[in-house]
Amino acid sequence: MIRTLPLTCSRCGKVFTAQDHLYYQDDFTAQSFKDIKLVCDDCIREWKEKWQIDHAEFHEENYVLTVTITLKDGTVYKNMDCTPMEDTESVVTGEDIPPEAQHTLYEYYVTFAQKRESQQIKDCFFTKEAEGKMSADITTVGGERYDKLVFYVEDGYLKTEQDVPDYVMDGLVIAYKSYLAQEEMLSTASQPAPRMPQRKPMPESQWNTGEGYGSGNTTGGFGRHNRNPFGGF
Incomplete structure (x- = not known):
């Protein structure tokens, strides 16, 4: 069955007309096509204008990289977890940031990484x-x-x-x-290796010859044909 889906912006709520493509926001809770969060061109333009970066400062502690971003309109995003992507020369954060701003962040990151390397x-x-x-x-x-x-x-x-x-x-x-x-x-390494412990030899006079040992011996023994006095070690 063919159905009609009105193009309504999920941000400003107005109905808009699509041109050659549609903007939408990722939403993993969407169960069907009608749940997709569409975004109109005006909101996309406003979003890109907002994310004009004035300054970005990176910080790394315990192998965790964060960035504090100051936008030109004065908005400050503090200590956001981020991941530099060398293949696309961009920096990904927890906020939705336009690709242009991601590339600008990467330029700040390169400067930070070079300075950090020089300080090693x-x-x-x-x-x-x-x-x-x-x-x-x-x-x-x-x-x-x-x-x-x-x-x-x-x-x-x-x-x-x-x-x-x-x-x-x-x-x-x-x-x-x-x-x-x-x-x-x-x-x-310079200390001599400890001497391995040695077993004290048994005097020959105390060697057991196996006499009296056998199946009838109530005290146990080595067996009727076993005459090895050290069989128990």
């Missing part, structure tokens, strides 16, 4: 100083240098004698943990 520690060499302190000579991928950076551990926290950026401190903590693990491994 490239080289880190440790030296033992007096009074239980250590010093580190650090070079980042971007070329920053921190020579003779003195630090120590207090109450389980690593502290430096001079202020350094958070990314340098984070990299120093990771590098120092690796250094301590390597020192422990080398210390263990």
Whole structure:
């Protein structure tokens, strides 16, 4: 049976006329064609005009990437989970964002990723100083240098004698943990291997010859034809 479906916008509620294509919004709860959420051209135009990005700031913590977006009309979306898509050069978020805005977000992400890469520690060499302190000579991928950076551990926290950026401190903590693990491994490897325990030999005078053992022995034994005194080990 052929039915008629009026083209009604799911956002503004007005009836519209379709041109060469239809806009619709994904809705996995839709059970039939009539449940599809159509969107008119005027609402699509308004949607694209709204998503004019003025600034975007990415942040990553515990391998979770988020972005805070400020639009030109002043609207701010804070700490949205996002996923960069290299194949399409776009960034996907939990909000419906026009493709043009997704590409703009990707440009901000590339800048963020390049800066993050430049802040990674490239080289880190440790030296033992007096009074239980250590010093580190650090070079980042971007070329920053921190020579003779003195630090120590207090109450389980690593502290430096001079202020350094958070990314340098984070990299120093990771590098120092690796250094301590390597020192422990080398210390263990230099120690002689423990001697395997040896069984004390039984004097020959105490060897059991098997006499008196057999099927009639109430105390048990090795069997009538078994004369191996160590059969129980």
